[in-house]
Amino acid sequence: MIWTTLFTISIAQCIFLIPLILIRGAKNSLASKLISAMLVLMLFTNFGYLVIRTELLNYIPQFFALPYGMMFLFGPLFYFYSKSVIDPSFRWKKLYWLHFIPYCIQLLINIPIFKADTQSWHWLISTFFAGNLSIRLIEKIILPVQNAQLFIYLLFTFHWITKAKNIPHNPPYIISVSARVKWLTELTICFLVFFATVFSLYLFILINGKYNSITNYIYTLATSGIIYFIAYKLVLNPELISPDFIRKYQAYMQFAGEEGDRYINKLKALMNENKIFTNPDLKLALLSQQVGLPSHQLSKLINEKFAKSFNDYVNEHRVNEFILRVNDSKYQSFTIYGIALDVGFNSKSSFNTAFKKITGKTPSDYKIISTDRNVV
Numbered sequence: 048m049i050w051t052t053l054f055t056i057s058i059a060q061c062i063f064l065i066p067l068i069l070i071r072g073a074k075n076s077l078a079s080k081l082i083s084a085m086l087v088l089m090l091f092t093n094f095g096y097l098v099i100r101t102e103l104l105n106y107i108p109q110f111f112a113l114p115y116g117m118m119f120l121f122g123p124l125f126y127f128y129s130k131s132v133i134d135p136s137f138r139w140k141k142l143y144w145l146h147f148i149p150y151c152i153q154l155l156i157n158i159p160i161f162k163a164d165t166q167s168w169h170w171l172i173s174t175f176f177a178g179n180l181s182i183r184l185i186e187k188i189i190l191p192v193q194n195a196q197l198f199i200y201l202l203f204t205f206h207w208i209t210k211a212k213n214i215p216h217n218p219p220y221i222i223s224v225s226a227r228v229k230w231l232t233e234l235t236i237c238f239l240v241f242f243a244t245v246f247s248l249y250l251f252i253l254i255n256g257k258y259n260s261i262t263n264y265i266y267t268l269a270t271s272g273i274i275y276f277i278a279y280k281l282v283l284n285p286e287l288i289s290p291d292f293i294r295k296y297q298a299y300m301q302f303a304g305e306e307g308d309r310y311i312n313k314l315k316a317l318m319n320e321n322k323i324f325t326n327p328d329l330k331l332a333l334l335s336q337q338v339g340l341p342s343h344q345l346s347k348l349i350n351e352k353f354a355k356s357f358n359d360y361v362n363e364h365r366v367n368e369f370i371l372r373v374n375d376s377k378y379q380s381f382t383i384y385g386i387a388l389d390v391g392f393n394s395k396s397s398f399n400t401a402f403k404k405i406t407g408k409t410p411s412d413y414k415i416i417s418t419d420r421n422v423v
Contacts (some may be wrong), residue, residue, distance in 0.1 A: 048408055051097065051101060053101065053267075053268070053271065053396045054093050054094075054097040055094050055098055055256065056099065056271075057089075057093050057136065057267070057270070057271035057274050057275075058090055058093050058094055058097065060271075060274050060275065060278055061087070061089060061090035061093070061128065061274055062090070063081045063278075064086055064277065064278055064281065065086050065087065065090075066283070068082060068083050068086075068281070068288055068289060069287075069385075071081055071123070071285050071286070072288060072289025073287070074289075074293075075132075075289040075290060075291045075292070076129045076130065076289075077137070077138070077139060077196060077291070078128060078131040078132050078288075078289035079288075079289040079328070081124055081128035081131055082277070082288060082289065084120075084124055085120075085121065085124050085128070086274065086277070088120055088121065088124075089115050089270040089271075089273065089274055090111045092113070092114040092117060092266070092267060092270050093267050093270060093271065094110060095111050095112070095113040095114045096109050096111070096114070096263055096264070098110040098111055098121065099111050099176075100125050104169075104172065108165060108168035108169065108172060109161050109163075109168065110392065111168070111172060112157060112161060112238070114266075114296075115153065115155060115160070116149075116153030116157065116159050117150070118194070118197055118245070118343070119147070119149040119150035119153055119193055119196060120147065120150050120195035121197055121200075121241075122197040122199070122200025122201065123143075123146035123147060123200060123240070124194055124276050125200065125201070125234070125235075126200045126203055126204045126207070126240060127139075127143065127146075127236075129207055129208060129231050130207065131205045131289075131292060132227050132230070132289070133207075133208070133211045133224065133227050133228070133231070133312075134211075134230060135292040136152050144154065149192075150197060151202070151414035153189060157184060158188075175258055175260060175317075176260050178258070178259055179257060179259060180257060180258045180259070181257050181258075182253065182256055182257065182258065183250060186339075188252060190253065191249065191253075193249075194242065194245065194246050194249060196270060197238075197242050197245075198242055198246075201235060201238055201239060201242060203229075204235055204262065205235055205292075207375060208228055208231050208232055208235065211224065211227075212224075212225070212228045216385055218293055220287075220290070220293065221291075221293050221343060222286055222287060222290035222343075223295070226284075226290075226292060227287070228285060230280065230288075233276075233280075234273075234276070234277075237273050238273070239253045239269070240269070240272075241269045241272075242270045243271060244265065244266070246363060248262040248265060248266060261395060267300075268280050285332065285342075286341055286342070288342055301356055303407050307348075309340060310348060311337070311348070311352060312350075313337075314338050314345075316336075316347070317334070317338065317363075318331035318364050319364075322364075322368065322384050323337065324361050324364040324365050324367070324368070324391050325365075325389070325390055325391045326394075327388070327391050327392065327393040329391065330360060331357050332334050332345060334357075334361075360406075362392075362404075362405065363405055365390045365391045365392060366390075366401060366402050366405045366406065367403065368390040368391075369386055369387060369398075369402070369410070370388045370413070372386050372389070372390065373386060373413070380421050383410050383411065384398070387410070398410065
């Protein structure tokens with residue numbers, strides 16, 4: 048039950064992350080596609096092991112073989128992903144598909160397994176769970192090769208990251224090269240831990256000469272760890288996973304003319320018509336997503352066009368809405384704090400502070416002296 052729950056959670060996390068990364072990373076689509084491809088591999092891996100723990104075994108037992116050979120894909124995908132994150136001139140070339148030939152060979156070797164009938168699959172999986180499934184000679188050769196290949200690609204990736212880190216006069220991108228290097232270094236460490244885990248598991252089963260179901264679960268825990276790390280970083284800095292190459296001095300040129308007016312009108316509509324500020328959980332990231340600008344650009348837009356910080360801009364709308372409602376007979380039965388919560392404030396202290404900063408009065412004083420006030 049515990050394993051089934053863990054597999055299901057990690058699969059659900061992948062299904063959530065992949066479209067999110069592809070949508071948010073449109074300006075660096077290659078990086079988005081490469082890291083999404085790695086997540087798809089992990090999803091297939093975890094789903095393959097979920098199948099044999101549930102009733103799905105009776106319908107699609109072949110999915111248990113999905114992870115076979117996928118180790119050959121992680122190395123090249125991660126290497127190319129690291130280049131797409133740091134090198135603005137990196138483009139995908141048809142020649143790069145040659146890096147995936149080892150997996151294609153592994154796939155051909157696995158064809159007889161996929162073509163086996165349901166009875167054979169049930170025997171294979173029951174033997175696997177009993178710990179009596181012997182390792183074939185071809186697997187004794189392929190498993191170490193998979194490990195060696197992944198380790199070599201990790202070395203290449205680490206060398207590439209180190210080289211990028213030492214390049215002088217890095218371009219002043221909004222997402223700095225140092226931030227990209229740090230992210231890739233952390234992800235490299237994750238894959239090194241993954242490699243060390245898998246290498247230890249392979250040594251164990253090679254020495255014993257038979258597969259052990261526990262090693263497969265540990266393998267899946269290792270992939271799940273990478274999934275959750277990527278999700279964690281995506282929450283902290285969504286633009287870091289597939290960063291674009293916009294330079295700082297180019298970032299705000301789009302605010303001029305019709306393009307700038309379009310964003311401003313969109314922002315005003317969200318605030319004045321949709322009243323998005325009444326959402327107490329409204330953050331810069333959420334508002335930027337609605338406007339269609341990265342967070343740092345929206346913050347700059349608000350600062351330049353309205354001479355306010357994001358918090359002051361939102362709180363001003365909340366205070367103005369509060370004033371409207373205080374002077375509306377429909378809200379006469381509401382308490383001051385009740386109206387404050389209704390317009391988006393999430394605590395009495397934050398409401399009082401914002402109100403006095405904007406109006407120069409406390410909310411109680413204002414309600415007493417205000418009967419008919421125009422709101423800008």
